[in-house]
Amino acid sequence: QAKRDGPESIRFFDTEMERRIRHRACIQRDLQSTIERNGLDLHYQPVALDTGEVVAFEALARWYHPKKGNISPGDFIPIAEESGQILQLSRWVLRQACQQAASWKRPLDIAVNLSPVQFQHEDLPALIGSVLSETGLAPKRLELEITEGALILDCDRALVTLTKLRKIGVQIVLDDFGTGYSSLSYLRDFPFSKIKIDRSFIEKIGVQDSAKAIIHAVIGLGHSMKMAVTAEGVETEEQLKYLRDEGCDLIQGYLIGRPAPIESYATLTGNIVSPNRSIYCSGGRLE
Numbered sequence: 001q002a003k004r005d006g007p008e009s010i011r012f013f014d015t016e017m018e019r020r021i022r023h024r025a026c027i028q029r030d031l032q033s034t035i036e037r038n039g040l041d042l043h044y045q046p047v048a049l050d051t052g053e054v055v056a057f058e059a060l061a062r063w064y065h066p067k068k069g070n071i072s073p074g075d076f077i078p079i080a081e082e083s084g085q086i087l088q089l090s091r092w093v094l095r096q097a098c099q100q101a102a103s104w105k106r107p108l109d110i111a112v113n114l115s116p117v118q119f120q121h122e123d124l125p126a127l128i129g130s131v132l133s134e135t136g137l138a139p140k141r142l143e144l145e146i147t148e149g150a151l152i153l154d155c156d157r158a159l160v161t162l163t164k165l166r167k168i169g170v171q172i173v174l175d176d177f178g179t180g181y182s183s184l185s186y187l188r189d190f191p192f193s194k195i196k197i198d199r200s201f202i203e204k205i206g207v208q209d210s211a212k213a214i215i216h217a218v219i220g221l222g223h224s225m226k227m228a229v230t231a232e233g234v235e236t237e238e239q240l241k242y243l244r245d246e247g248c249d250l251i252q253g254y255l256i257g258r259p260a261p262i263e264s265y266a267t268l269t270g271n272i273v274s275p276n277r278s279i280y281c282s283g284g285r286l287e
């Protein structure tokens, strides 16, 4: 048998690959049963104006595995994309997030991440339309976050889909800007309402001068195309100050708030009025 007789490296590679395949199969099986019994969770991360006023939340999928503990979406989303389970998962996330946002006393926006796979295999405008009518959420409060990967596969089809989505009245946000293929023609051709500068640039503020130059340029570019600009992964006051000085419209990151169950943000959504006014003022501002 080649495997037994082969050099050490091949044997290692085989075992390593087998291990990975088994891991994937195991995750897929467990994910399937979790989706079916409604066992996934959503955490919500606040997005604020540069004044600190929270104006939106981003819904982020969470999976607590009874044996493996928390599995990061960075791990299970790619596996679900490969297996096609992402369609079922995304439908759940969309319904859940829209239903949640519709229940808030304050009309904050809700951002939901879409997978490139959905652009290939799903009638997105129909899905979005039915979720909006089921939940009663105003279309303009829904922000659909897509990455450049969704556009590159079939550009013409993506443009048709995005145009239909804009007609429904939802916002389209270009997520993780700067990490993908970042073709400037995307900004010219697609009807984005917002672009989000990826965290990898924000974390280099004060570390690498070129990061500042890129952020400065992206904010200018976005504004000249009438798009709002969000910075993601803002963790320090220094980063916040720089982004404010540059006129960045929206701030998201641990400095504003971590992704958490929506109950921990009930004062911001207006669903409970906190007796402790020193933490949150009535304007929904984080102090």
Ligand code: C2E
Pocket (backbone or CB within 6 Å): 045, 059, 060, 061, 072, 073, 074, 077, 090, 093, 113, 114, 115, 145, 175, 176, 199, 232, 233, 234, 235, 252, 253, 254, 255, 259
């Ligand atoms: P993303 O859409 O770019 O989401 C932002 C990620 O950055 C989140 O990671 C969030 O927890 C993290 N983050 C936010 N602020 C900070 C910060 O200040 N510092 C640091 N170090 N990290 C911060 P998370 O929740 O692990 O999600 C990772 C990615 O998984 C998301 O990136 C998104 O692409 C994907 N994802 C999550 N939920 C869904 C979903 O429901 N559907 C789809 N298709 N993708 C999802």
Ligand code: MG
Pocket (backbone or CB within 6 Å): 058, 113, 145, 175
């Ligand atoms: Mg996102």
Ligand code: MG
Pocket (backbone or CB within 6 Å): 175, 176, 196, 198, 232
């Ligand atoms: Mg992002």
Ligand code: MG
Pocket (backbone or CB within 6 Å): 176, 198, 199, 232
């Ligand atoms: Mg990101």
